[in-house]
Amino acid sequence: TQSTRPQRLLGAVQKNATRGDPRSVVRAIDHFCRHKEWAMNVGDEKGCILDSVVSEVNPAAVLELGTYCGYSTVRIASLLPPHAKLITLEFNPDFAAIARQVIAWAGLEEKVQLVEGASGDWIPKMKEQFGVKTFDLVFLDHWKDRYLPDTKLMEECGLLRKGSVLLADNVICPGTPDYLEYVRSSPRYTSQYFKSHLEYTKVEDGLEKSVFLG
Numbered sequence: 001t002q003s004t005r006p007q008r009l010l011g012a013v014q015k016n017a018t019r020g021d022p023r024s025v026v027r028a029i030d031h032f033c034r035h036k037e038w039a040m041n042v043g044d045e046k047g048c049i050l051d052s053v054v055s056e057v058n059p060a061a062v063l064e065l066g067t068y069c070g071y072s073t074v075r076i077a078s079l080l081p082p083h084a085k086l087i088t089l090e091f092n093p094d095f096a097a098i099a100r101q102v103i104a105w106a107g108l109e110e111k112v113q114l115v116e117g118a119s120g121d122w123i124p125k126m127k128e129q130f131g132v133k134t135f136d137l138v139f140l141d142h143w144k145d146r147y148l149p150d151t152k153l154m155e156e157c158g159l160l161r162k163g164s165v166l167l168a169d170n171v172i173c174p175g176t177p178d179y180l181e182y183v184r185s186s187p188r189y190t191s192q193y194f195k196s197h198l199e200y201t202k203v204e205d206g207l208e209k210s211v212f213l214g
């Protein structure tokens, strides 16, 4: 039977990356996606911007919306301080199964909780299910038309505190126009655009960093 692209991506990790070495996992995925098969990871160029924001925030509690194969999960988790936790939500069970193995290969299982399901269903249950108070950093990389409703949901559920940072992928390509309009015009956010390119291409894309002001 035919393998899927995520399965072939996992194979490239297991073949080319060193167990327990997150950077080698990131490098193996980027090489696979640049030279073999494109895949919708945040990628190396936007990944450097992600790394700098994670390092600056130095978060104790991170939420990632949209795990896919776990590429950004590994990038983020590898930069977290001890005892910090990353909860990552993935809707697609096949993607989730691959991501678990990629995260395990990187040796980051202790820092990551992968939850299968839709963001709209899980966000209201975060506090009771995972003992989360608020998130210091949220990385939005899931359905582009869910960025805005899920941001409003996180506000309503009290999951954001003064200073919480939202970092959104793909605000240009595929684009999240309603989300951009909201965070850039709302008095409750200070927003900043980091111009970059769609992963592994020359097409313009970028990350939007928005700080919740409470």
Ligand SMILES: Nc1ncnc2c1ncn2CCCCCNC(=O)c1cc(-c2ccc(F)cc2)cc(O)c1O
Residues within 6 Å of the ligand: 040, 041, 042, 065, 066, 067, 068, 089, 090, 091, 092, 117, 118, 119, 120, 141, 142, 143, 144, 146, 169, 170, 173, 174, 198, 199
């Ligand atoms: N827990 C949850 N709740 C809701 N939705 C959930 C979810 N967990 C997952 N999903 C569903 C996300 C499906 C993937 C989202 N990402 C994307 O759709 C995406 C697409 C491109 C792209 C750009 C140009 C092209 F020509 C083609 C594709 C690039 C990217 O960096 C992308 O992140």
Ligand SMILES: [Mg+2]
Residues within 6 Å of the ligand: 040, 041, 042, 141, 169, 170
């Ligand atoms: Mg993306």
